[in-house]
Amino acid sequence: MVNKNQLQLTYRDRLKLLTGAAGLAALTACGGGGSSSPTPPSGGTPPPAPPTPPVSTTPVDGLLRDTFRNNFVVGAAIGSAQIAEGSEDADILSKQFSSITAENLMKPDALAPTEGTYTFEAADALIAFAEANNLQVRGHTLLWYRATPDYFFEGTREEIKARLQKYITDVVTHFKGRVYAWDVVNEAISDGDGPTAPYRDSNWYQAAGGPDYIDWAFEAARAADPDVKLFINDYNTELAGKRARLVTVVEDLIARGIPLDGVGHQAHIQQSTSAADVFAGLDAFTNMFAGLENHITELDISVYSDPASCFDNATGCQPSVGNTLPAARAREQATRYRELFSGFAARSNLTSVTLWGLTDDASWLNSFPVDRPNYPLIYDRDRDPKTAFLAITDPNYVI
Ligand code: G3I
Numbered sequence: 001m002v003n004k005n006q007l008q009l010t011y012r013d014r015l016k017l018l019t020g021a022a023g024l025a026a027l028t029a030c031g032g033g034g035s036s037s038p039t040p041p042s043g044g045t046p047p048p049a050p051p052t053p054p055v056s057t058t059p060v061d062g063l064l065r066d067t068f069r070n071n072f073v074v075g076a077a078i079g080s081a082q083i084a085e086g087s088e089d090a091d092i093l094s095k096q097f098s099s100i101t102a103e104n105l106m107k108p109d110a111l112a113p114t115e116g117t118y119t120f121e122a123a124d125a126l127i128a129f130a131e132a133n134n135l136q137v138r139g140h141t142l143l144w145y146r147a148t149p150d151y152f153f154e155g156t157r158e159e160i161k162a163r164l165q166k167y168i169t170d171v172v173t174h175f176k177g178r179v180y181a182w183d184v185v186n187e188a189i190s191d192g193d194g195p196t197a198p199y200r201d202s203n204w205y206q207a208a209g210g211p212d213y214i215d216w217a218f219e220a221a222r223a224a225d226p227d228v229k230l231f232i233n234d235y236n237t238e239l240a241g242k243r244a245r246l247v248t249v250v251e252d253l254i255a256r257g258i259p260l261d262g263v264g265h266q267a268h269i270q271q272s273t274s275a276a277d278v279f280a281g282l283d284a285f286t287n288m289f290a291g292l293e294n295h296i297t298e299l300d301i302s303v304y305s306d307p308a309s310c311f312d313n314a315t316g317c318q319p320s321v322g323n324t325l326p327a328a329r330a331r332e333q334a335t336r337y338r339e340l341f342s343g344f345a346a347r348s349n350l351t352s353v354t355l356w357g358l359t360d361d362a363s364w365l366n367s368f369p370v371d372r373p374n375y376p377l378i379y380d381r382d383r384d385p386k387t388a389f390l391a392i393t394d395p396n397y398v399i
Contacts, residue, residue: 233264
């Protein structure tokens with residue numbers, strides 16, 4: 001039986017280029033978006049474009065992670081299903097990725113569904129899989145306004161603070177040395193300019209009577225592990241308003257000496273989102289302080305370009321494209337993925353890029369903002385690499 005992660009010979013020859021620095025430079029230089037054909041010798045006739053490999057071409061082992069090995073780790077968000085022994089997903093993860101994130105298994109409702117009782121087993125299994133397969137683990141998330149049991153918000157402000165700090169201390173200590181970064185605080189920034197802006201008016205904001213809970217979380221995490229990288233993580237940093245509010249908060253945390261190592265950009269985007277806007281989100285934080293890192297934490301590219309009303313009240317959403325991804329949308333998506341990864345590779349403080357899922361069938365976007373098949377990732381439902389995979393790993397691939 002042919003293993004999908006073994007190579008077809010004709011493709012291997014073309015991909016040799018990618019295993020060295022020259023290949024990476026070529027990928028970076030292609031800049032995405034433009035022609036991916038090789039540059040013709042000056043004054044000569046352009047060489048014919050190489051044949052386009054079939055989308056189901058099986059890439060060489062390690063191609064994805066090795067293409068970017070001098071730039072950033074490449075991750076996928078997964079759950080227990082993806083690590084089942086002998087599964088195709090586990091095979092792909094071990095052969096193509098260098099990092100994983102628990103999509104749900106390290107959230108408060110998964111780790112501590114009842115107060116004082118920890119349920120680490122499923123997360124520990126994920127970490128054991130990672131360690132057995134040379135994958136690093138990105139921790140997600142210590143504090144969020146969702147996926148958190150109600151008991152976290154019971155009692156006085158001081159009781160809530162002590163409970164949160166105990167939870168973070170226990171969890172960070174449990175995973176100490178096995179996780180390279182934590183999303184300490186997730187989605188604490190408001191979507192608009194309401195009364196609590198730049199902070200989200202959340203259960204945490206209300207319980208603490210303001211944004212102090214952010215300090216509590218970062219300080220507890222740092223006290224429990226002086227080495228793990230601590231991140232504030234949010235979505236829509238590609239939008240100017242949200243980005244400006246996050247900048248305000250990060251500047252304030254830094255000014256007050258709150259232990260923060262980096263900014264996580266979720267990058268749940270649509271095909272209509274420009275790569276330039278995503279890069280503007282990253283660049284807003286570059287040089288904010290020496291050593292600050294950016295991570296792309298939850299990348300996916302919806303093949304629908306919905307208006308705001310679709311997210312607000314499920315009206316105006318684009319109709320389903322059906323059970324097969326139309327070729328034109330696959331190409332448009334692949335172009336966007338190429339532009340993004342090319343720009344990511346050019347940014348030295350971007351150290352981790354994680355896709356929010358491995359295969360299209362497992363994506364949360366099949367049911368958000370409405371039920372509708374979506375195709376936002378780089379592996380399809382048959383576990384074959386998509387055009388998007390080829391676009392980011394092969395600069396000569398003609399989209
Ligand atoms: O595990 C239960 C299962 O026992 C039960 O039968 C089933 C019934 O609905 O629910 C299952 O839990 C669901 C869980 O995903 C696992 O599938 C939850 O209801 C559902 O709310 C949960 O959704 C996750 C969501 O975060 C909330 O935690 C999504 O999978 C996950 O992709 C999403 O991820 C978030 C990031 O953490 C933060 N950024 C946005 C991103 C997308 O919303």
